[in-house]
Amino acid sequence: MVRLYDFLPSGNGYKVRLLLSQLAIAFELVEVDILKGETRTRAFLAKNPNGRIPVVELEDGTYLAESGAILWYFAEGTPFLSSDRRERAQTLQWMFFEQYSHEPYIAVARAWLHLFGLDDERRRQLPHKQQLGYDALAVMEGHLASRPFFVANSYTIADIALYAYTHVAPEGGFDLARVPNVRAWLDRVRNQPRHIEITKRDFS
Numbered sequence: 001m002v003r004l005y006d007f008l009p010s011g012n013g014y015k016v017r018l019l020l021s022q023l024a025i026a027f028e029l030v031e032v033d034i035l036k037g038e039t040r041t042r043a044f045l046a047k048n049p050n051g052r053i054p055v056v057e058l059e060d061g062t063y064l065a066e067s068g069a070i071l072w073y074f075a076e077g078t079p080f081l082s083s084d085r086r087e088r089a090q091t092l093q094w095m096f097f098e099q100y101s102h103e104p105y106i107a108v109a110r111a112w113l114h115l116f117g118l119d120d121e122r123r124r125q126l127p128h129k130q131q132l133g134y135d136a137l138a139v140m141e142g143h144l145a146s147r148p149f150f151v152a153n154s155y156t157i158a159d160i161a162l163y164a165y166t167h168v169a170p171e172g173g174f175d176l177a178r179v180p181n182v183r184a185w186l187d188r189v190r191n192q193p194r195h196i197e198i199t200k201r202d203f204s
Contacts (some may be wrong), residue, residue: 002027003057005047007034009115011107012067013054017120018160019071022194023078029201035115064132071157080157081088086201090151094158097139098165107165110172130173137179140166144181148188155192163189168198 002020004027006013020027032038032053039051046063048055056064056073064070075081082088109129112122138161143150150158167186169176176183189195 002059003030004028004055005030005032005044005052005055005057007032008199008201010053011103011110011168011198012035014159015067015157015164016054016056016074017200018164018196019074019080019157021196022079022192023074025074025196029174035092056062068099068161071095073198075157079154080160082152082154082156084152087152091158094150095161097136098161101139102133102136102162103165105129105136106169106172106174108172109133109174110168111173112164113173114171116169126173130200133169133172133174137166137169137174137176137182140185141179145186148185155189159185164198 002025004013004016004020006017006029008014017029032044035054038044039048039053044055045051047057047063048121050065054065054067054070056070058064064073073080109126112118112126112129116122118126128202139189147153149155150162163186165187166182176186
């Protein structure tokens with residue numbers, strides 16, 4: 001059975017949990033508390049020297065890290081990843097957008113406000129993080145004005161990658177009332193078969 005090392009509040013880990021659930025792939029969840037430094041132990045670093053979750057242990061005993069890579073691995077050959085060359089590139093385009101223009105602002109603001117708390121430096125930086133997060137949401141809002149999902153009008157891992165932190169963006173101080181197309185898309189994602197909540201522990 002696949003084993004997933006993860007921290008439940010993590011949007012990056014949630015991406016993997018959501019896809020595995022929607023693919024009906026059984027997995028064992030091993031919770032790793034990043035707030036207690038559990039990704040920095042010798043045992044965990046042997047699995048991922050970068051010291052981050054999520055990490056998947058495959059059935060052959062090998063490990064795969066980085067949420068986007070894990071999504072791609074499990075989505076290959078399924079409806080969650082197109083076989084069309086251009087659509088595959090567009091999927092990567094949105095996954096890269098999520099990691100470089102979305103996650104560093106929306107996820108970080110959420111982490112500061114929801115998990116780690118604000119010190120003086122974080123409080124100073126927070127408005128800038130939130131403004132750049134709104135910039136990312138504006139890009140998404142424009143793209144979704146004329147389509148239901150991000151790639152080829154169908155639900156793919158591009159949507160999963162972007163949904164994970166967008167749907168909890170209010171925990172980072174973001175007002176999603178500003179982006180009605182994004183809110184409608186969030187509802188479409190929630191209504192997909194075998195959808196799970198971010199903090200779900202029981203995957204039976």
